[in-house]
Amino acid sequence: MSVKISRRQFVTTGAAAAVLAACAKQPVTEAPPATAVPATEPPVEATLVPEAEATQDLSNTNLEQIVRLSEQKITLKAFSCPVYTTTDVTSFNEQLFDKKMEELTNVHMQWEHAAEYGDAPFELKMASGDLPDVIAGVYSISLFAKYGQKGAFEPLNDYIAANQYFSTVLQNDPIVKAMITAPDGNIYAYPRYLEVGQRAFGGFFLRQDWLDEVGMDIPQTIDEYYEVLKACKQANPERYPLAGYSTSLGFIIWQWGVGSRGPNQGSDFYHDGDQILYGPIQPQFREALVFLNKLFQEGLVDPEYATLSDYAAAYKRWTDGIVGIGYGWADDFAALMKADPSMQLVGHRAPKGPYGHQEVLSNHMNIDPTNGGGLTITCSNKEIAAKYFDLYYSRSGAILMNFGIYGDTYVEENGELKYTDKVLNDPKLVPMEYMWNYVSPTWIGPMYMMTAQERGLYTGKVGEAQILWDEEPWQTIQMPPLTFTDDENAVIQEVMTDINTLVDENIAGFINGTKSLDTDFQAMVDTIRSLGIDRVTGVYQDAYDRFLSAM
Amino acid sequence: MIGTDARSGQGTVELPLKRGRHSGWGKALRRHYWLYLMVLPTVVYFTLFAYLPMGGVVIAFKRFNPFVGILKSPWVGFAHFTRFFSSIYFGRLVRNTVVLNLYNLAVGFPAPIILALLLNEVKRPWFKRLVQSITYLPYFISTVVITGIIINFLSPTVGVVNQIIRALGAEPIEFLNQPQWFRHVYVWTDVWQFVGWGSIIYLAALSGIDPTLYESAEIDGAGRLAKVWHISLPGILPTIMVILLLSLGYMLSIGFEKVFLLYNPNTYVTADVISTYVFRTGLQGAQYDFGTAVGLFNSVVNLILLATFNGIARRLRQESLW
Numbered sequence: 001m002s003v004k005i006s007r008r009q010f011v012t013t014g015a016a017a018a019v020l021a022a023c024a025k026q027p028v029t030e031a032p033p034a035t036a037v038p039a040t041e042p043p044v045e046a047t048l049v050p051e052a053e054a055t056q057d058l059s060n061t062n063l064e065q066i067v068r069l070s071e072q073k074i075t076l077k078a079f080s081c082p083v084y085t086t087t088d089v090t091s092f093n094e095q096l097f098d099k100k101m102e103e104l105t106n107v108h109m110q111w112e113h114a115a116e117y118g119d120a121p122f123e124l125k126m127a128s129g130d131l132p133d134v135i136a137g138v139y140s141i142s143l144f145a146k147y148g149q150k151g152a153f154e155p156l157n158d159y160i161a162a163n164q165y166f167s168t169v170l171q172n173d174p175i176v177k178a179m180i181t182a183p184d185g186n187i188y189a190y191p192r193y194l195e196v197g198q199r200a201f202g203g204f205f206l207r208q209d210w211l212d213e214v215g216m217d218i219p220q221t222i223d224e225y226y227e228v229l230k231a232c233k234q235a236n237p238e239r240y241p242l243a244g245y246s247t248s249l250g251f252i253i254w255q256w257g258v259g260s261r262g263p264n265q266g267s268d269f270y271h272d273g274d275q276i277l278y279g280p281i282q283p284q285f286r287e288a289l290v291f292l293n294k295l296f297q298e299g300l301v302d303p304e305y306a307t308l309s310d311y312a313a314a315y316k317r318w319t320d321g322i323v324g325i326g327y328g329w330a331d332d333f334a335a336l337m338k339a340d341p342s343m344q345l346v347g348h349r350a351p352k353g354p355y356g357h358q359e360v361l362s363n364h365m366n367i368d369p370t371n372g373g374g375l376t377i378t379c380s381n382k383e384i385a386a387k388y389f390d391l392y393y394s395r396s397g398a399i400l401m402n403f404g405i406y407g408d409t410y411v412e413e414n415g416e417l418k419y420t421d422k423v424l425n426d427p428k429l430v431p432m433e434y435m436w437n438y439v440s441p442t443w444i445g446p447m448y449m450m451t452a453q454e455r456g457l458y459t460g461k462v463g464e465a466q467i468l469w470d471e472e473p474w475q476t477i478q479m480p481p482l483t484f485t486d487d488e489n490a491v492i493q494e495v496m497t498d499i500n501t502l503v504d505e506n507i508a509g510f511i512n513g514t515k516s517l518d519t520d521f522q523a524m525v526d527t528i529r530s531l532g533i534d535r536v537t538g539v540y541q542d543a544y545d546r547f548l549s550a551m
Numbered sequence: 552m553i554g555t556d557a558r559s560g561q562g563t564v565e566l567p568l569k570r571g572r573h574s575g576w577g578k579a580l581r582r583h584y585w586l587y588l589m590v591l592p593t594v595v596y597f598t599l600f601a602y603l604p605m606g607g608v609v610i611a612f613k614r615f616n617p618f619v620g621i622l623k624s625p626w627v628g629f630a631h632f633t634r635f636f637s638s639i640y641f642g643r644l645v646r647n648t649v650v651l652n653l654y655n656l657a658v659g660f661p662a663p664i665i666l667a668l669l670l671n672e673v674k675r676p677w678f679k680r681l682v683q684s685i686t687y688l689p690y691f692i693s694t695v696v697i698t699g700i701i702i703n704f705l706s707p708t709v710g711v712v713n714q715i716i717r718a719l720g721a722e723p724i725e726f727l728n729q730p731q732w733f734r735h736v737y738v739w740t741d742v743w744q745f746v747g748w749g750s751i752i753y754l755a756a757l758s759g760i761d762p763t764l765y766e767s768a769e770i771d772g773a774g775r776l777a778k779v780w781h782i783s784l785p786g787i788l789p790t791i792m793v794i795l796l797l798s799l800g801y802m803l804s805i806g807f808e809k810v811f812l813l814y815n816p817n818t819y820v821t822a823d824v825i826s827t828y829v830f831r832t833g834l835q836g837a838q839y840d841f842g843t844a845v846g847l848f849n850s851v852v853n854l855i856l857l858a859t860f861n862g863i864a865r866r867l868r869q870e871s872l873w
Contacts, residue, residue: 127617152618306815504816
């Protein structure tokens, strides 16, 4: 039966339905008025399992360790960075993980999210004088340590000892304790713990179709790498095969066994045994630059690598067919494959350098030092908050965080956990995106990241590349994440700004030939020494010694 | 305040404030309360957002920790300034900042004036409007997009400019990788972006010139160029002076965004300016105190420059900001 309505009635009822739909946090169980068509897209919660329909038993499978923490409902004010979403989900409170944790533990985390990424919102919170109970997000362990040492965060050592799950992690992997301990001996944040198979999210990759074209195999050594580059260039002189990554070619320099930094790429400091060394003043560093200079002169390196700070512009070099061999994250790999499926990318191990090194120095080690979760000094219920975070490291908590709800987002087949179609085949989102929009914070804050997750979420060539990149050892000289005291930080900041500028300028000049490696390199080394690099190396050494003794 | 130029008889802004024997704030307020009401939001805005926060400048002398707060952070005296001045790059940074600014001023300041003078001579209104619209469109494009366009156009492999150069038989030029090109690229693209918008105020000033002056000059036998030189230019001279003074006040704080997006380590030697240097410092631990110290240094120098030029302007032409 049809009902005649006026245009105004149509619009107002439609608008009202839209407002209702947008405001509702719970699934809308009644349909909007039959005469009106919702003016906006269907609300997010349409994809979440409405509580009425889920079978209580199945949805709590594998979650036995998440127990009720309090008879009365406890609410904790929590602060985090923005949710990493590509949909209209704006808060952890809307995700399966948070809802299930609240249902089972009886603890409600009232999440407040910052407006932007970066340390600034965190620092603003510190300055505001109005601290929440808990802060957890993409805030580094050293940031928590910095403010913890000033008295903003509660030392967690006793709480960890009093609860079982995280302390089990520490027992099994003692290096973690060293990575999260501040110089004063306290632990101020729970970390994002990475199982093996989770740590290498970036590495070398190249175009298999180019290799096929020149009839060569994946290069195993740096010399073979050079031959491949030359062959690809000969096949098509318009190419400049080697791509820079984030304006840097540091990933090649690492193969000489020295540290080199570019944005997001590791550190200039590295260790040789127990000793901390500074990369750019080492003779091997110079050798690496000689190699890169040779590549540049022969047209094997993208001459514009230094200007491509925008990733879209960088990708375009790949899709234009100008570069085809290089380095990047799994996300870059996936994005490039998607942009141009004819680009048959394949991941490979770092080519072995002249001293036998195969280093990728920018991946995580046992923890992701850029994430953390801590209790503020004013937390209203520290014991409960500590227990809550501790649950993240139980098997149940890890499953809930990494896989979601049994029957809804994953199932168990022959003892293996597998994602359901809902996650793997969402029409708009890739599996990883589905997880971090609707299911759990994955990537944000303290947690236990399980191996199987990556294998399930990165499929195809990307998945293969990930597995290959994570074959140990891929970082024998990488410095672990270190924490510093205020004074040490001051020394680092004071000295390194100028040194970093000097090094960046010079590296660029050495590679493109405007500076001479015969004469100018020594001049650079002398200037670096005169600027006080030894003070900073000393500071790093102290921090590293503290690290070694804290294990 | 714009003073009067007795020679050209140009109008000025006069406050209709009558001072009598019994005048004082009270009477003035009551009589002209509309004016004060109109100015009130601005005063409040500046008090709250410009004057009150000035107290925070004290962190330039402290080792600032946001959690402990401004008052409780420890004093370090001039340590930040010493660190900045003793950097091996200090000289270069100041030099680059000043040179880039002067160059920008030398080219970018006259350009809108010339455009306005030229447009003023155009007889066909549709053409004038067309040129105006086209020239001031780039002003609205954001810096990020502009630099993206620049990088693309100047690319040695795929850029239009280099394709033309290659077609003419020459080697492609790596504009953004060679330090000697940086300043030219920066300044001339700025001209392109801002000349249209900048000419608006001059066109407005030009329209305020009494047309009878032109007529009498015509009668006296003045040609086009003479009219421009003797009537148009002096007519907009007060406007020019004010804008020049305002521009000079920014000598040390060159826009950070565009330099940051266009530079790279290859061009640091000419492109690295004070603001980009401090930004890189800031990446290592959000050093608000150091950033404030450099900002304070910037502001003090700007103030000195501004006061000096204002004094000179006042003495020379009785045109000044205050």
